[in-house]
Amino acid sequence: MSIIKTVSTQPFPDQKPGTSGLRKKVKMFQTPHYLENFVQSIFLAVDGLKGSTIVMGGDGRYFNREALQVIIKMAAANGIARVMVGKGGILSTPAASCVIRKYGLKGGIILSASHNPGGPDGDFGIKYNIENGGPSPEHVTDAIFKQSLNMDSYRIFEAEDLNLDKPGETQLGTMTVQVFDSIIEYVELMESLFDFRKMENLIRSGEFSLIFDGMNAVTGPYARAIFEDRLGAPEGTVINGDPLPDFGGGHPDPNLKYADQLVAMMNSQGGPDLGAASDGDGDRNMILGKNFFVTPSDSLAVIAANAHLIPGYSGIISGIARSMPTSMAADRVAESMGIDCYETPTGWKFFGNLLDAGRVTFCGEESFGTGSSHIREKDGLWAVLFWLNMLAEKKDSVEGIVREHWKQFGRNYYSRHDYEGVDSEAAQLVMEGIRKRLPAMGGESLGGQTVAMADEFSYTDPVDGAVSTGQGIRIIFQNGSRIVFRLSGTGTEGATIRIYLEKYESDPARHDIDTQDALAELIAAAGEVSQIHEITGRDAPSVIT
Numbered sequence: 338m339s340i341i342k343t344v345s346t347q348p349f350p351d352q353k354p355g356t357s358g359l360r361k362k363v364k365m366f367q368t369p370h371y372l373e374n375f376v377q378s379i380f381l382a383v384d385g386l387k388g389s390t391i392v393m394g395g396d397g398r399y400f401n402r403e404a405l406q407v408i409i410k411m412a413a414a415n416g417i418a419r420v421m422v423g424k425g426g427i428l429s430t431p432a433a434s435c436v437i438r439k440y441g442l443k444g445g446i447i448l449s450a451s452h453n454p455g456g457p458d459g460d461f462g463i464k465y466n467i468e469n470g471g472p473s474p475e476h477v478t479d480a481i482f483k484q485s486l487n488m489d490s491y492r493i494f495e496a497e498d499l500n501l502d503k504p505g506e507t508q509l510g511t512m513t514v515q516v517f518d519s520i521i522e523y524v525e526l527m528e529s530l531f532d533f534r535k536m537e538n539l540i541r542s543g544e545f546s547l548i549f550d551g552m553n554a555v556t557g558p559y560a561r562a563i564f565e566d567r568l569g570a571p572e573g574t575v576i577n578g579d580p581l582p583d584f585g586g587g588h589p590d591p592n593l594k595y596a597d598q599l600v601a602m603m604n605s606q607g608g609p610d611l612g613a614a615s616d617g618d619g620d621r622n623m624i625l626g627k628n629f630f631v632t633p634s635d636s637l638a639v640i641a642a643n644a645h646l647i648p649g650y651s652g653i654i655s656g657i658a659r660s661m662p663t664s665m666a667a668d669r670v671a672e673s674m675g676i677d678c679y680e681t682p683t684g685w686k687f688f689g690n691l692l693d694a695g696r697v698t699f700c701g702e703e704s705f706g707t708g709s710s711h712i713r714e715k716d717g718l719w720a721v722l723f724w725l726n727m728l729a730e731k732k733d734s735v736e737g738i739v740r741e742h743w744k745q746f747g748r749n750y751y752s753r754h755d756y757e758g759v760d761s762e763a764a765q766l767v768m769e770g771i772r773k774r775l776p777a778m779g780g781e782s783l784g785g786q787t788v789a790m791a792d793e794f795s796y797t798d799p800v801d802g803a804v805s806t807g808q809g810i811r812i813i814f815q816n817g818s819r820i821v822f823r824l825s826g827t828g829t830e831g832a833t834i835r836i837y838l839e840k841y842e843s844d845p846a847r848h849d850i851d852t853q854d855a856l857a858e859l860i861a862a863a864g865e866v867s868q869i870h871e872i873t874g875r876d877a878p879s880v881i882t
């Protein structure tokens with residue numbers, strides 16, 4: 338006989354979701370009742386879950402399977418009618434969004450700490466996605482947090498662990514558990530957007546090669562199914578393609594620092610024509626050409642400018658949205674197309690309303706996130722397929738496409754400097770110091786340039802009027818250059834200060850400068866205005882992207 342147990346508990350004070358769900362150390366999630374409290378808070382705070390169908394799965398990181406078993410049993414005890422679970426507990430963030438939308442589900446629970454390292458000493462995370470397939474907006478995460486502060490018990494079904502490796506259905510009390518293959522669902526969606534025949538012809542022509550780095554995280558199996566099985570790329574095209582609980586000891590963040598194996602391949606003699614990587618849960622992407630790095634901000638702009646070449650986007654592009662710190666390259670494309678460009682706070686959740694209202698087709702963030710109205714999450718493999726389809730159409734190289742783009746629109750030199758694991762108080766001091774200077778900054782000269790305006794970014798959602806304040810400090814110069822300061826909302830250790838730097842250059846004769854050199858004056862100005870080195874004791878950023 339199986340029974341539903343009610344377990345007494347006490348609230349934890351720190352279950353406030355950040356930029357993307359609740360992220361903590363694995364050890365924290367293993368603290369008795371910690372996981373259960375947060376999951377029960379979701380079941381209590383989200384309206385209408387009783388009797389509904391939701392999807393579940395994760396990026397395969399350490400604690401994924403254990404947590405999933407607990408959450409399934411809690412779902413059964415909380416009146417959920419049906420859960421769809423990714424085979425093997427595997428479900429990329431974009432695949433979750435795809436399935437929620439395709440089957441009209443109530444929502445989904447995704448287990449991931451995205452690009453943060455995994456393993457027993459690494460990070461774990463949970464996010465709840467709503468019925469549009471996207472991350473919970475702030476009023477939902479606020480309600481979950483409020484609920485978590487009032488927990489005194491949770492409900493769980495007492496049963497044996499389920500077999501999550503075999504597709505099929507089983508019953509857990511009144512709830513049906515359906516194990517399904519999310520790869521099939523995801524590939525089908527991609528086939529509806531891109532010209533698979535053209536991409537296959539390019540790959541089979543023998544004149545083009547690509548490498549995809551799964552970074553030992555969730556996208557490997559999806560990428561193999563698409564590039565190797567469906568598009569005919571040779572075996573071995575997908576490297577680090579098996580999801581491992583500790584990501585092979587790596588840091589599954591697709592950037593020039595952490596995807597160093599891929600970068601070395603792309604920079605080697607006779608290297609591949611296209612290189613790409615995705616992160617822990619499959620929503621980020623990095624695009625590389627031979628010896629060439631495409632900044633995520635440029636990628637968004639190039640994608641929007643070439644949308645007419647791609648079957649799924651050959652109609653009308655309604656608009657573009659980018660997060661505030663993302664470079665303004667996309668704005669120039671929007672202007673030339675006569676469409677709107679929206680500037681939102683950092684985090685994909687802010688794109689949801691714009692996409693639902695049909696106001697935008699493409700969205701992007703400088704943090705290696707690109708996506709479109711096809712789902713409500715950023716989508717790593719989608720971006721790679723977009724580039725591949727573009728390459729098949731344009732018969733040009735990655736570098737060639739980007740250089741053409743710069744020639745037409747100008748180049749937005751762009752870089753982000755991260756100071757990770759900084760003492761939290763020191764980080765607050767840095768931000769406070771800049772904040773104090775803001776009112777007097779307009780008209781001031783900084784690093785040889787005059788400040789046009791400086792403020793703390795706040796956003797009013799044009800669809801539902803929701804206001805989000807304190808979304809990063811920005812200094813905008815008269816020549817259009819920008820410096821933005823923000824504290825990360827996804828870290829789990831101390832604080833991370835992010836400095837975003839941008840400078841526009843219209844003259845093609847000046848499009849070949851090393852990015853850090855082009856931004857040198859802004860970098861110095863950022864150091865001066867923030868006193869970051871003096872206050873934190875750090876003399877350089879820990880990561881530059």
Ligand code: G1P
Pocket residue numbers: 356357451660683684685702703704706824825826827828835
């Ligand atoms: C970071 C990125 C942000 C992205 C988020 C989730 O958040 O900067 O653009 O949406 O990860 O992938 P942050 O740590 O800056 O709060």
Ligand code: ZN
Pocket residue numbers: 430450451452616617618619620621
């Ligand atoms: Zn991610």
